[in-house]
Amino acid sequence: MFSKLAEVESRYEQVNLQLQRPDIASDQKQYRAYMKELADLEKIVLVYRDYKTKSANLKASKELMTAETDNEMRELIREEIKELEAAIPSLEDQLKILLIPKDPNDDKNIILEVRAGAGGDEASLFADELFRAYVHYAGTQGWKVEMLSFSEGNVGGAKEVIASVSGASVFSKLKFESGVHRVQRVPKTEAAGRIHTSTVTVAVIPEVEIGDIKVNMNDLQFETMRSQGSGGQSVNRTESAVRVVHIPTGLDVKCQEGKSQSSNRERAIQILYAKLQQIEDEKNRKQASDARLEQIGTGDRSERIRTYNFPQTRITDHRIGLTIHQLDSVMGGSFELLIDPLVANFQAEALKQQTSAG
Incomplete structure (x- = not known):
C-alpha cells in the first residue's frame, strides 16, 4: 500500500509541475x-501526508518518552502518544478506501430512466x-435535472x-439505484383496504461524449411527432418530438421536452450514444451484452433490489x-439514508478483494 501511496504522491508533484508550463x-x-x-x-x-506527519510525531514522542x-x-x-495512536489507524483505513480503483464513470452525468413495471396504474403512480x-x-446535492421525455399514466x-442529471459525482451516488423497485401499499381506489x-x-x-463511440449515421x-404531456397548447401544434432508432441493435430513444426539434434531436442522439456505450462497456467486462436490459429487468415482481412498504413506513434494500x-x-x-450504506458496503467488499488478492 505504501509503495502505491508514494507513487501517487510522486505523480501529484509531476502534475503540479505540468500545470506550471505555459x-x-x-x-x-x-x-x-x-x-x-x-x-x-x-x-x-x-x-x-497527514498520516506520515502523525507517524513521525508518534515515533518522536516515543523516543522523547524514553529520555524524559x-x-x-x-x-x-503520554497523552500525545495516546491521541496519535488513536488517529493513525483511522487514517490507514481512509487510505485503503482511497486506493480502491475508481469507476471511470463515477464523475459522469447520467441519463435517468424510471418506468412503471408490473402493477398497472399503481405502478405508474x-x-x-x-x-x-x-x-x-x-x-440537496446541487445537481441539475433536465426532463427529456415524459409519458403519462392512465390515471x-x-x-x-427520462431525464438527464448533471453535477458533481452524480453517477457515483446514483449508480446503485439501477434495478427493480417494489412498492407495497393500499391504492386509493382499493375499497377493501x-x-x-x-x-x-x-x-x-452514464452520459458519454459523442466522439467517444463510433456510430454509422446510416444506422x-x-x-418526428407531436409532443405529448403537459406543456401548454403549443406543444401539440408542432412536430417537435424526435424518436431515433439504432437499426442494428433496435435501441430507440424519444425526446420531447425540448423547445425545438433540433434540440430534441441532439439530446435523443446523446442518450442513444450513452446506451450504446453502456452496452459496449458491459461486453468488455464479459457481462450481459445489453446492460440496460440487465439494469431494468423485466419489471416482474420477483426481481427487486428494494422494497418500499408504505403501511409499515419501511424500506428494505435486499442487496x-x-x-x-x-x-x-x-x-x-x-x-443518502440508502446510498451511504450501499457505498460503504461496496467499499468493504472492494477492500476484501484487495486483501485476498494481496
Whole structure:
C-alpha cells in the first residue's frame, strides 16, 4: 500500500509541475484534464501526508518518552502518544478506501430512466413519486435535472420518465439505484383496504461524449411527432418530438421536452450514444451484452433490489439486507439514508478483494 501511496504522491508533484508550463496553461483541454487529475490525487495525498506527519510525531514522542525524566512532561507526552495512536489507524483505513480503483464513470452525468413495471396504474403512480424523490435528492446535492421525455399514466403518474442529471459525482451516488423497485401499499381506489404490490424499474446510464463511440449515421432512423404531456397548447401544434432508432441493435430513444426539434434531436442522439456505450462497456467486462436490459429487468415482481412498504413506513434494500423505517424521509429526497450504506458496503467488499488478492 505504501509503495502505491508514494507513487501517487510522486505523480501529484509531476502534475503540479505540468500545470506550471505555459503550453499546458494555454491549452484549455489539457489544463482541465490535469486539474481534474490533480484534484483526484490531492484527495489521497492530503490524507497520506497527514498520516506520515502523525507517524513521525508518534515515533518522536516515543523516543522523547524514553529520555524524559520529568513526570509532568512524561504525562503530556503520554497523552500525545495516546491521541496519535488513536488517529493513525483511522487514517490507514481512509487510505485503503482511497486506493480502491475508481469507476471511470463515477464523475459522469447520467441519463435517468424510471418506468412503471408490473402493477398497472399503481405502478405508474409510484414511478412518478419515485422520480420526484430523485429530483428532491438532486436538489440537496446541487445537481441539475433536465426532463427529456415524459409519458403519462392512465390515471396520472408516469408510465415512463427520462431525464438527464448533471453535477458533481452524480453517477457515483446514483449508480446503485439501477434495478427493480417494489412498492407495497393500499391504492386509493382499493375499497377493501388490501395491500397491492407493484414494481418500478430504474436505469442509471452514464452520459458519454459523442466522439467517444463510433456510430454509422446510416444506422440511425429518425422520426418526428407531436409532443405529448403537459406543456401548454403549443406543444401539440408542432412536430417537435424526435424518436431515433439504432437499426442494428433496435435501441430507440424519444425526446420531447425540448423547445425545438433540433434540440430534441441532439439530446435523443446523446442518450442513444450513452446506451450504446453502456452496452459496449458491459461486453468488455464479459457481462450481459445489453446492460440496460440487465439494469431494468423485466419489471416482474420477483426481481427487486428494494422494497418500499408504505403501511409499515419501511424500506428494505435486499442487496445488503438493510432495513430502515424512514420511508417518508427517503421519498422526500433523503436518499443518502440508502446510498451511504450501499457505498460503504461496496467499499468493504472492494477492500476484501484487495486483501485476498494481496
